[in-house]
Amino acid sequence: MKVQALTLALTLTCFSLTACGRTEAPNASNAAMPAVQKAPSPPADIQSRIESAVVDYSSVKPALTLAGKVAYGEDRYSKVSSPLQGRAVEVRAKLGDHVKSGDVLLVIDSPDITAAYSEFVKESSNLQYATRAYELAKDLYENKALPLKDFKQAENDLIKARAEFRRAKERLLSLKVPAAELEKPLAEQTISSRFELKSPLAGTVVERTVTPGQSVGSDPS
Numbered sequence: 001m002k003v004q005a006l007t008l009a010l011t012l013t014c015f016s017l018t019a020c021g022r023t024e025a026p027n028a029s030n031a032a033m034p035a036v037q038k039a040p041s042p043p044a045d046i047q048s049r050i051e052s053a054v055v056d057y058s059s060v061k062p063a064l065t066l067a068g069k070v071a072y073g074e075d076r077y078s079k080v081s082s083p084l085q086g087r088a089v090e091v092r093a094k095l096g097d098h099v100k101s102g103d104v105l106l107v108i109d110s111p112d113i114t115a116a117y118s119e120f121v122k123e124s125s126n127l128q129y130a131t132r133a134y135e136l137a138k139d140l141y142e143n144k145a146l147p148l149k150d151f152k153q154a155e156n157d158l159i160k161a162r163a164e165f166r167r168a169k170e171r172l173l174s175l176k177v178p179a180a181e182l183e184k185p186l187a188e189q190t191i192s193s194r195f196e197l198k199s200p201l202a203g204t205v206v207e208r209t210v211t212p213g214q215s216v217g218s219d220p221s
Contacts (some may be wrong), residue, residue: 078200082216084175086110086195091212097205105205106197108216113175113193120168123161124186130154130161 090107093099137154140146169182176196181189210216 072206076201076203078203080105080197080199082106082108082195082197084108084110084112084195085215085217086112088210088212088214088216089194091208091210093199093205093208095205095208098203099199099205100202101199103199104196105199106210106216108195108197109193110175110195111193113172113177113191113195116168116171116175117177117191120165120172120182121186123165123168127161127165130158134158 086108087110088106089109091105092107093103093105099105134154134157137146137151141148141151172182172191173179177191181191
């Protein structure tokens with residue numbers, strides 16, 4: 001504010017000094033000078049763009065220009081990827097859609113589920129066989145009709161079968177196959193090769209890189 005006042009004061013002083021020169025009597029050369037003619041008015045289109053204002057003081061706020069980058073908040077942004085390979089048969093989420101946590105974004109037909117379920121069925125049959133073999137070996141051993149080493153072999157086979165069955169079951173659970181479905185007898189189980197990719201949080205879809213029929217894997221979709 002003080003700088004502006006000083007500038008204005010200096011300007012007025014200069015004008016004053018210019019106007020306070022020595023006054024001379026008019027001479028013949030001055031009298032012979034032609035009269036000053038008025039400048040022509042600017043065209044109407046220019047006049048319409050001329051504005052007038054009263055001179056006043058105003059504060060000047062310094063502007064600060066910095067380089068930056070606009071990005072989504074990491075705590076509220078999530079890239080959703082398919083945990084298994086397959087083919088997108090239905091894309092439900094569109095750009096700009098508002099989704100809730102648990103909403104289905106994409107339906108995938110995956111051979112991974114089919115292969116995992118086949119392995120589960122095989123290990124389930126192996127477990128049933130190993131269980132019957134162990135029970136028979138135990139009965140024979142207790143009646144002195146089977147050597148100890150054969151009984152131990154049946155026991156080890158049962159332990160291994162249980163571990164393989166558990167591994168196959170956990171694989172299906174990781175592919176979001178309902179646990180309640182796996183608890184049913186094999187003849188009553190209905191396992192689909194369709195996998196529903198769901199939203200982990202509520203928000204707005206701002207990017208989508210998958211289309212119906214496209215193969216998907218572990219890349220962001």
